[in-house]
Amino acid sequence: TGAVLRLGEPLARKTTIGIGGPARFYAEPATEADVAYLLREAKSLGLPVLPLGRGSNLIVADAGFDGLALGFRHETWQRLELDPEGRIVAGTGVRLKQLCSFAAKNGLGGFEFLEGIPGTVGGSLRMNAGAMGGWTFDVVAEVTFIDASGALQTWPRERFHFGYRQCREIAQGLALSAVFASGQSGESESIRARMDSYAGSRKESQPREPSAGCIFKNPEGGHAGRIIDELGLKGLREGGAEVSAVHANFIVNTGGATAADVIALVRRIRETARRERGVELEPEVLL
Ligand code: EPU
Structure with missing residues (x-):
């Protein structure tokens, strides 16, 4: 049917930030029955399941994912x-x-x-x-x-x-x-014109380097980006990971960043926001 099952599949290139180790099991199901079967098997083996989309809100651990990652590239899903x-x-x-x-x-x-x-x-x-x-x-x-x-x-x-x-x-x-x-x-x-104007404002306000999109959810009544910016954390670095100078709610991979670098930055940002502003920033990405 064109379904795929592989061991040790590298996941970094399946994420937008380009970070992380391999998946123990990786499958590309071709039918709904394949998906149901894979989920049942994973459950019976006690394996966690990670459905992959564009990988844009995802930081995969450097050690990889010890479970079953699912990719939806087969034409069935298109x-x-x-x-x-x-x-x-x-x-x-x-x-x-x-x-x-x-x-x-x-x-x-x-x-x-x-x-x-x-x-x-x-x-x-x-x-x-x-x-x-x-x-x-x-x-x-x-x-x-x-x-x-x-x-x-x-x-x-x-x-x-x-x-x-x-x-x-x-x-x-x-x-x-x-x-x-x-x-x-x-x-x-006019629909296209609206799309173009959105694209323009995004290009101005969001970084171009690889990232996982916004790292934190906006807290009630505020913007995580504005808060992190006001705390003076733009440009803060851990290894190859950096708080974007363009938008403070993005962590960018400046080249060679590891998941550990990103996680260390996330921790520093959360601690600072808690200490200085009494705000609890909740990650939006899957870490
Ligand atoms: N701001 C700063 N400094 C910064 C970044 C932002 O002062 O470094 C200020 C801006 O000037 C603005 C306010 O914060 O006054 C809000 O900024 P923005 O318009 O960029 O919106 P946001 O709340 O930061 C949200 C979504 C984005 C989405 C944009 C555009 C969340 C966490 N983020 O960002 O979604 O693209 O609106 O609609 O809800 C994502 O979820 O991954 C994401 C990128």
Whole structure:
């Protein structure tokens, strides 16, 4: 079927920050049945499972991942089409950039905020990824996923417990595909113009070097980036990892950074924010 199973697969190149050791087991399932089987086997062996999307919110340990990492590169997961109701059906492996281009091409507005998020459909559902005042569940109609018990489910948006950078049911399981609808139509040209303006503001306010996106969630009523900036921590370094001078909520890999470097920086930032501001910064990335 084109499914893949490998031992000791290097994971660094599957993350946007380019850090981390190998996965003990790595699989690229080709069917929903493959996924269900792999999850069952991992559970019975007591192996943790790491579903990989674009790897943009992920710091893999230098020692690697002692479990089963799953990649969704097979064409099964790349499905991207309109359903008879004119809604977008997308597989878990589709990149958000492709999803919002597809929406623009079909005159569907409301997806523009996805333009700059370096993620896939599965990853963005798992953490309700957001930008520019929107988040993934704004445009979700229904999701097909494997639940915590291993059963295949299709649920409408209303049944999920989601919030800022989280979706309980999907984080406990695994998203396979989703139907997206915004209820907005628009001219392809004005949709593209909005996407371009978002891309422009992102290029100005976010670093270009490899990173894992924002490291911390924004605390209630504040911005982690502004707080870290005000604490004077821009440019703080540990080995090859550095608090970005462009946006303080990004840690960039200046070359040769290790997971230990990033984790040390995260710890120093959290300690300083706690001591100086009494603020508890919670990581947004999977460490
Ligand atoms: N700011 C500073 N110094 C900095 C960075 C930011 O003073 O070094 C200030 C800005 O001037 C602005 C405020 O902090 O007044 C907020 O900054 P920004 O507009 O960049 O938004 P953010 O809250 O830092 C959030 C998301 C980003 C998303 C942007 C754009 C989180 C943790 N971050 O950032 O998402 O791209 O809005 O919509 O919610 C991500 O989650 O990985 C991510 C990059």
